[in-house]
């Protein structure tokens with residue numbers, strides 16, 4: 206892990222100044238992954254997610270530059286997060302009340318900084334301080350690093 210890595214936590218009302226940087230890191234981390242990973246869709250996703258109560262971001266900076274970040278939010282009652290879940294699953298597994306489950310929506314590290322423990326550090330920083338009792342992350346089956 207880099208000695209000069211700085212991790213910071215941010216709420217939604219604190220990130221307007223770095224929105225463009227967040228988008229740039231997303232596009233960099235997903236370069237070559239296909240059309241889905243485009244700027245306009247991601248800006249819409251971010252804007253939508255940032256409205257969810259309890260949204261939180263952790264940034265990783267090295268020498269002041271944004272190397273990666275993780276963000277997520279607690280799943281509200283009535284969320285569509287679990288739609289499409291494969292059966293069988295335990296009774297009550299998909300019930301949410303805004304306090305039960307933290308959804309880790311994005312975990313991104315710029316290619317130049319990957320394989321140095323930054324994602325692990327981001328993950329632990331974000332998740333360790335959350336009050337929810339469980340966490341969920343959606344990833345494609347073939348995404349080994351995730």
Ligand SMILES: CC(C)(COP(=O)(O)OP(=O)(O)OC[C@H]1O[C@@H](n2cnc3c(N)ncnc32)[C@H](O)[C@@H]1OP(=O)(O)O)[C@@H](O)C(=O)NCCC(=O)NCCS
Pocket residue numbers: 234235310311312313314315318319320321322323324325326343344348349350351
């Ligand atoms: C997934 C991602 C965030 C990992 O970032 P990273 O900083 O390189 O990860 P770390 O260095 O913290 O590695 C964490 C663990 O994953 C493993 N890992 C990382 N990259 C890997 C790879 N390409 N193949 C296999 N394992 C890998 C590491 O060995 C490490 O395990 P260990 O601590 O037991 O050794 C990064 O690859 C990325 O941004 N990918 C594109 C975006 C994405 O797919 N995000 C996840 C879905 S939301």
